[in-house]
Amino acid sequence: xxxxxxxxxxxxxxxxxxxxxxxxxxxxxxxxxxxxxxxxxxxxxxxxxxxxxxxxxxxxxxxxxxxxxxxxxxxxxxxxxxxxxxxxxxxxxxxxxxxxxxxxxxxxxxxxxxxxxxxxxxxxxxxxxxxxxxxxxxxxxxxxxxxxxxxxxxxxxxxxxxxxxxxxxxxxxxxxxxxxxxxxxxxxxxxxxxxxxxxxxxxxxxxxxxxxxx
Ligand SMILES: [Zn+2]
Numbered sequence: 001x002x003x004x005x006x007x008x009x010x011x012x013x014x015x016x017x018x019x020x021x022x023x024x025x026x027x028x029x030x031x032x033x034x035x036x037x038x039x040x041x042x043x044x045x046x047x048x049x050x051x052x053x054x055x056x057x058x059x060x061x062x063x064x065x066x067x068x069x070x071x072x073x074x075x076x077x078x079x080x081x082x083x084x085x086x087x088x089x090x091x092x093x094x095x096x097x098x099x100x101x102x103x104x105x106x107x108x109x110x111x112x113x114x115x116x117x118x119x120x121x122x123x124x125x126x127x128x129x130x131x132x133x134x135x136x137x138x139x140x141x142x143x144x145x146x147x148x149x150x151x152x153x154x155x156x157x158x159x160x161x162x163x164x165x166x167x168x169x170x171x172x173x174x175x176x177x178x179x180x181x182x183x184x185x186x187x188x189x190x191x192x193x194x195x196x197x198x199x200x201x202x203x204x205x206x207x208x209x210x211x212x213x214x
Pocket of ligand 1: 041043044
């Protein structure tokens with residue numbers, strides 16, 4: 001796990017956003033290989049083991065570790081995904097969940113943004129990519145991510161909501177065409193397989209504040 005990612009991580013527990021306190025046991029340069037991440041609010045502890053960050057409850061671990069199936073991404077599919085994600089200039093992380101991680105290594109040739117591969121089995125990863133295992137939501141703070149692609153297996157309401165929350169305003173969310181759009185996103189396009197939506201200010205509560213103003 002890249003050390004820079006600590007700035008974006010938050011406890012996925014059911015409470016207000018909280019940073020995590022890291023105790024690093026083994027690091028190779030900027031890569032944390034073995035560490036403990038503790039939440040000062042609820043006391044939860046998360047592990048980084050062999051570079052993989054685990055945010056799963058014990059009951060979620062097997063599903064998060066499961067191999068990812070599906071056809072490999074062709075060159076055309078990777079170019080298309082890069083266009084959907086719209087992050088050619090971004091330095092903020094791009095999250096590829098489940099089968100989208102299969103595009104990661106090829107995508108890294110086009111997109112400089114750091115990659116976070118979530119529940120991606122053992123898909124080959126780009127250098128500097130970080131692997132995470134998560135349960136039903138993403139462990140990132142508001143405004144921390146440039147783009148998120150969620151595959152069919154992971155496109156639950158909770159996951160999509162946590163993705164919309166963590167994306168920056170103008171950031172892109174890509175999901176299967178039958179997944180519901182979470183609040184605070186505006187659909188940009190859809191085809192037979194996927195929709196792509198853009199985060200509006202509302203996903204981060206800004207419009208709500210305005211609506212309650214006199
Ligand atoms: Zn917590």
